[in-house]
Amino acid sequence: MVTKRGDRVPGLHADFRVRRGDFTLDLRLDVAEGEVIALVGPNGAGKSTTLRTLAGLLPPDAGTITLGDRILDDAGSHRPAHRRAVAVVFQDYLLFPHLTVLDNVAFGLRATGEGRAASRRRAQHWLARMDAVELAELRPQQLSGGQAQRVALARALATDPELLLLDEPLAALDARTRLTVRGELRRHLADFPGAAIVITHDPTDAAVLADRLVVIEHGKVVQTGTREQVAGRPRTDYVARLVGLNLLIGDGVDHGVRLDDGTMINTGRTVSGRLFAAFRPAAVALWRERPEGSPRNVWPVLVDGLEPIGDSVRVELIIGARPGGQTMIAEITPAAVAELGLDHGHRLWASLKASEIEVYPAD
Numbered sequence: 578m579v580t581k582r583g584d585r586v587p588g589l590h591a592d593f594r595v596r597r598g599d600f601t602l603d604l605r606l607d608v609a610e611g612e613v614i615a616l617v618g619p620n621g622a623g624k625s626t627t628l629r630t631l632a633g634l635l636p637p638d639a640g641t642i643t644l645g646d647r648i649l650d651d652a653g654s655h656r657p658a659h660r661r662a663v664a665v666v667f668q669d670y671l672l673f674p675h676l677t678v679l680d681n682v683a684f685g686l687r688a689t690g691e692g693r694a695a696s697r698r699r700a701q702h703w704l705a706r707m708d709a710v711e712l713a714e715l716r717p718q719q720l721s722g723g724q725a726q727r728v729a730l731a732r733a734l735a736t737d738p739e740l741l742l743l744d745e746p747l748a749a750l751d752a753r754t755r756l757t758v759r760g761e762l763r764r765h766l767a768d769f770p771g772a773a774i775v776i777t778h779d780p781t782d783a784a785v786l787a788d789r790l791v792v793i794e795h796g797k798v799v800q801t802g803t804r805e806q807v808a809g810r811p812r813t814d815y816v817a818r819l820v821g822l823n824l825l826i827g828d829g830v831d832h833g834v835r836l837d838d839g840t841m842i843n844t845g846r847t848v849s850g851r852l853f854a855a856f857r858p859a860a861v862a863l864w865r866e867r868p869e870g871s872p873r874n875v876w877p878v879l880v881d882g883l884e885p886i887g888d889s890v891r892v893e894l895i896i897g898a899r900p901g902g903q904t905m906i907a908e909i910t911p912a913a914v915a916e917l918g919l920d921h922g923h924r925l926w927a928s929l930k931a932s933e934i935e936v937y938p939a940d
C-alpha cells in the first residue's frame with residue numbers, strides 16, 4: 578500500500594508464491610497498521626496456507642513479505658516464526674492442557690526470550706485487559722469456549738505482535754456464545770494497533786470484525802473491498818452466494834444482458850460489454866403459467882433443487898429451462914412452494930423486475 582506521496586504505509590506487505598502439491602498460492606496482500614481484514618474463501622482456496630506462510634511456518638517459494646521495517650521473507654532469507662512479531666490465534670486455541678491459564682499466556686512471552694518473572698507480570702496485565710484475571714489459576718479444560726478464546730487472544734497479544742492472525746476465531750463456539758464473543762473480539766481488534774487478519778467462513782463475522790474483505794479462490798485474490806463494496810457488486814459465484822445474491826454473466830445488448838444461451842435479461846437501460854447482473858433471490862417470483870402483460874423479465878425455468886432455510890425455501894432454478902444453463906435462486910415461502918406444487922425437475926416461469934437488477938462490468 579502506497580500513499581499519494583509515494584510513501585509506504587506501515588503494516589504488512591506480502592507478495593509471494595507458495596506451492597503445496599498441485600496447489601499454488603499466488604498472493605498479494607497489504608494490510609495497514611490498525612487495519613483488520615477478513616480473509617474469506619471456499620474450502621481449499623488457500624486461507625490456511627496464507628496464514629502458515631505469514632506466520633513463518635511455511636517458507637514461500639518466491640516473493641517478499643515485509644512487516645513494518647522487518648523483512649520476514651525475501652529471496653533466500655526467512656525469519657523463523659518466533660522472530661517475526663506475528664502472533665496466531667488458532668481455531669481450537671491450542672492452549673497447553675498441563676499449564677494454568679497464567680502460564681499459558683506467559684509461555685508465549687518466554688518463547689520470545691522474555692524472563693520468567695517479567696513474563697508472568699506481563700501475562701497478568703494481559704489477563705486483566707481481557708477481563709480474565711479470575712481465570713489465571715484454572716487449567717484450559719476448566720474454561721468455557723468463550724473464556725478459552727479470551728485466553729488465547731491474551732497469549733497472542735501479550736507478545737506485542739505487529740501482525741495478528743486469527744484462524745476462524747469463533748468457529749469453536751455455540752451460537753449464543755458466538756454473539757457475545759464476536760462483540761468482545763471486535764472491541765479488542767479495534768484497540769489493537771498492528772495489522773490483523775481474520776480467517777472466516779462466516780459473512781457476519783467478516784462484516785462485524787473487519788474493515789475490509791479479501792476474497793481468495795484457487796490460490797488467488799478474486800475480490801477485495803469494504804463489506805458494502807463486495808456485497809453490492811460480487812464478482813464470482815462464491816462471493817455472490819456469500820452475500821446472498823444471484824449472479825449472472827452475459828453481453829450487453831440494447832436494453833439488457835444476453836446470456837450465452839441466448840436468454841435476455843432486460844435491465845431497462847442501455848449497457849455494453851461483458852457484464853454481471855446481480856439480484857436478490859427474494860426478488861424472483863415464480864408462476865405456474867406464464868404471467869401476461871407485465872413489463873418484467875419472464876423466463877422459463879427448471880427446478881434443480883429445494884432447500885428450506887429458516888422461514889423460507891430457496892429454490893434452485895436453471896434459467897431458460899435447458900440443462901447446462903445458468904442457475905439462480907428464488908427465495909419463496911413454504912406456502913408458495915405448496916401452492917405451486919414445486920418439486921425437482923418441474924418446469925415453471927420466473928419473473929423479475931428490471932429495477933431489481935444491478936448491472937456492472939465483468940472485465
Ligand SMILES: Nc1ncnc2c1ncn2[C@@H]1O[C@H](COP(=O)(O)OP(=O)(O)OP(=O)(O)O)[C@@H](O)[C@H]1O
Nearest residue numbers: 597598599600618619620621622623624625626627
Ligand atoms: N501439506 C500439504 N501438501 C499438499 N497439499 C496441501 C497440503 N496442505 C494443503 N494442501 C492443499 O493446498 C490447498 C489449499 O489448502 P488450504 O488449507 O490453504 O485451504 P483453505 O482455504 O484453508 O481451506 P479450508 O477452508 O478447507 O480450511 C488445498 O488444495 C490442499 O489440498
